[in-house]
Amino acid sequence: MTEFLQQLLNGLSLGAVYALIALGYTMVYGVLRFINFAHSDVFMVGAFAGYYLNRWMPSDSMAGGLAILAGSMAFCALLGVVIERLAYRPLRRRSRLNVLITAIGVSLLLEYTGQFLFGAAPKPFPQLFPVRTFQFAGGLIVSTNQLAVLVLTPLLLAALHFIVLKTRFGTAMRAISFHPVAATLVGINLDRVISFTFALGSALAAAGGILYSLNYQSIDPLMGVLPGLKAFVAAVVGGIGNIPGAALGGLLLGIIETFVNGSRWSTATDAIAFALLILILLFRPAGLLGKLEVEKV
């Protein structure tokens, strides 16, 4: 039982990170109907931003850790806005394939710029929060780093939920996602709302990058590739464009992955996890919470 709880906890903290990344894919898809392949590298930049912020003003407290988290989120929000402004916006009226290829280009650019600036070798990620482990009755062990993930992720999700459902820009995001032309016709400035969407998604990816690195303790310029791919798949499984779906897909993938990893099939973890996800898509082609939509041309 304790073993099960422990695995569930580990799975949830991994899945929370996938969820944070998946949200950015799904939100950008919602407003622009395209997959921002550079998103996984924003996740990496978020981790590095945390690393360098901590070098600059080392954190030794809860508040310090939170400040670094916030700083990294702000930096990546800005990065997301700049990427959209420079790379995607000029191609807004071109075919989606052009934008997709550009996104892959931006992704490679970030990865190689990262290798150039930070070096290709992994760096140890610092402890941003005071290290402690809590042992519960029955032997369940929770570290502060895991706790950070399990407490901060729901808070971030709640904040996102509030923004998307209750604010003017969040409502505009949903309006654009339904019909961009109708949205401009009522006076919504598409560019501003799209920038806002990139800022939001990138900030969450940065949070994901930091929370992930806290638990894996090593960062490198290519660290985003695999989690990014998995988060993308999670977003599709949840129903691409659907925000709760992305969160659900991420959590599910994290839990499945952790449980398979803890079993005797651990060498085939990713294969099995992906096979399960493909199975879900076979039965629900639009994803768990998505609705099938006719591709608009």
Place this chain on the structure above:
Amino acid sequence: MTPPASTAAAPPPHALPADPLLEIRDLTVHYGVIAALRGISLSIPAGAIVTLIGANGAGKTTTLRTISGLIPARRGAILFAGRNIVGQRPDQIVALGISQVPEGRLIFANLTVLENLRMGAFRQPRRALIADDLDRVYQLFPRLRERPSQIAGTLSGGEQQMLAIGRALMSRPRLLMLDEPSLGLAPLLVAAIFEKIAAINRDQKTTIILVEQNANLALEISDFGYVLETGRVILAGRSTDLRRNPQVRQAYLGVS
């Protein structure tokens, strides 16, 4: 006696009273290589209801879409309150005071009634004014007041049209453009919607451009009319005159 409507092939814009809120001069619009508008000129007097009628594909929707900035003009000018608005973004044009209820309504089916209306006021920074405008829309369409949190996609056709008009009013337009508001509505509802359009024009002094297939009704509530055919204005004049015009009667009013 009013003089008979002009039957010249392309009447000069000054055939209508001066002081236009919107003036279109020699507007040409293409979709790719296909010409949808071939040099139309319109003059919309402040405070009037002006209707555009014409067969399918005549270019009515294209005219409204171009005014709203959704399609670029190849040639010509669109002057709103004396200022050329060609080249502005759609949201900037809304900010200037031109609002459109598009063909097919395009309400946000995934948002609630209230959210739809609030999106209409996206550019309005003052909450107090938004509350006033909401109240005005609710007074006009009490059915909307009863269901602010209903998902708009589940509204009846008539309610959706009310919502589309209400949403367009939330930006406080000086010029409201409606593209076939009667489309798909039962005759009784059509009459009700047209009554509301007349009321908006009367009570809020909003200038209105009304695109309609239902030429009979449109000429009844409008002050002036333009008849479009394959991207050209072929007739223009006072609506009362157009209704008596034999050519209009035969082609658009179903009278032989």
